[in-house]
Amino acid sequence: MARGKFITFEGGEGAGKSTQAQLLAERLKARDIQVVLTREPGGSAFAEQVRELILGSNTADHGPLAEALLFSAARADHLERTIRPALEAGQWVICDRFADSTRVYQGVAGGLPKAIIEALERIVVDDTVPDLTIVLDLPATDGLARARGRGNNNSRANAGGPSDNYEDRPLSFHERLRDGFLMIATAEPERCVVVDALQSQEEVAAQVWNTVEIRLLQQQQQSD
Numbered sequence: 001m002a003r004g005k006f007i008t009f010e011g012g013e014g015a016g017k018s019t020q021a022q023l024l025a026e027r028l029k030a031r032d033i034q035v036v037l038t039r040e041p042g043g044s045a046f047a048e049q050v051r052e053l054i055l056g057s058n059t060a061d062h063g064p065l066a067e068a069l070l071f072s073a074a075r076a077d078h079l080e081r082t083i084r085p086a087l088e089a090g091q092w093v094i095c096d097r098f099a100d101s102t103r104v105y106q107g108v109a110g111g112l113p114k115a116i117i118e119a120l121e122r123i124v125v126d127d128t129v130p131d132l133t134i135v136l137d138l139p140a141t142d143g144l145a146r147a148r149g150r151g152n153n154n155s156r157a158n159a160g161g162p163s164d165n166y167e168d169r170p171l172s173f174h175e176r177l178r179d180g181f182l183m184i185a186t187a188e189p190e191r192c193v194v195v196d197a198l199q200s201q202e203e204v205a206a207q208v209w210n211t212v213e214i215r216l217l218q219q220q221q222q223s224d
């Protein structure tokens with residue numbers, strides 16, 4: 001049984017990661033590919049508990065090192081119990097955020113030294129590196145406006161609605177996130193593809209699908 005493919009979606013708040021991860025999962029399933037759609041932080045029972053702690057509004061202040069370690073604990077369990085078993089069973093795994101988010105949120109924007117991020121990634125991710133990472137790129141202001149209107153057709157009515165502790169950080173933090181994701185994509189073009197997330201959902205989905213076909217499906221047919 002060939003190992004499944006591992007695809008991650010990355011980008012700032014409101015870029016459309018969850019929307020596109022879902023659309024890609026449906027499209028792959030229609031091709032009779034078994035898909036596990038998962039997310040970070042979370043994706044296993046323990047990791048979902050850590051997610052509540054990380055994103056919870058009652059969670060006490062803590063620095064980027066403590067935060068990166070929490071993400072790492074969640075990721076270790078997620079990889080061990082969900083991602084690696086699925087890939088070994090030949091299923092494709094689509095993950096909404098993964099290690100690049102730690103690099104960017106706790107590293108580039110959070111200020112944690114690169115050497116620490118790299119060491120954690122080596123220990124936790126090891127060789128389970130994504131086959132493809134889609135970076136959804138848009139200006140921070142557009143992403144935040146979308147995130148704040150999420151789940152509500154009348155975005156004004158939701159303007160003061162619930163948000164997690166990242167959405168509330170200053171615009172400069174979110175602009176650094178955007179730069180951070182773009183730097184990763186530039187440094188690792190064999191893994192990453194940047195898609196303009198200002199386009200309509202359908203246009204973004206079409207580009208994502210085109211990328212998956214060229215980079216993963218055609219390659220697989222050639223090796224069959």
Ligand SMILES: Nc1ncnc2c1ncn2[C@@H]1O[C@H](COP(=O)(O)OP(=O)(O)O)[C@@H](O)[C@H]1O
Pocket residue numbers: 011012013014015016017018019020146147149150151152197198199200201202204
């Ligand atoms: N291409 C798009 N154009 C306009 N709105 C979008 C687009 N993609 C997603 N949205 C909407 O923006 C909001 C945030 O999308 P979501 O997929 O939750 O982003 P993320 O998971 O990256 O934070 C949702 O309300 C979603 O319906």
Ligand SMILES: [Mg+2]
Pocket residue numbers: 017018019096
């Ligand atoms: Mg999301």
